[in-house]
Amino acid sequence: MYEKLKRKYKNLAKRNMKQLQVYKPEYDVIIEIYAGLLAEYSLLTDRLLAVDFDIEVETQRGGTRKSAIATAHEKLRTDIIMYSDRLMLNPKMIITAKLKEADKESGLMKALKMLEGDK
Secondary structure: OOOHHHHHHHHHHHHHHHHOOOOOHHHHHHHHHHHHHHHHHHHHHHHHHHHHOOOOEEEOOOOOOEEHHHHHHHHHHHHHHHHHHOOOOOHHHHHHHHHHHHHHHHHHHHHHHHHHHHH
C-alpha cells in the first residue's frame, strides 16, 4: 500500500511541478522524499480515522497523553509543508518566487538605464 501511494504522490508532484514550470530532474530525490511523506501521512490519517481521531492514550500513571500516531501525524504535516515549499508546490512559494523574479528584472532594468545614461 505504501509503495503504491508513494508512486501516486511522486507522479502527482512531478505533474504539478511541470504544470507550474518548476520541475527539474535534479529535484527527483527531494520529490521521492516528499512523496514518501505524503504516503505516510495518508496511511496515518487512515489509522486515525479508524479510531475516530481519538488521539489520547492512557499513561502508566493513569493520566493521558497524545498518541504516537497523532504526534507522528503532526510532524509529517510540518515536514510536508517544508518540502512543498522547496519544490514550489504551494501558493506562498510561487508568489515569493514571482516577487523575487520581479526584483531581479527591476535590477536589470536599473542597470540598463544606467548604461543608457552613460551614452
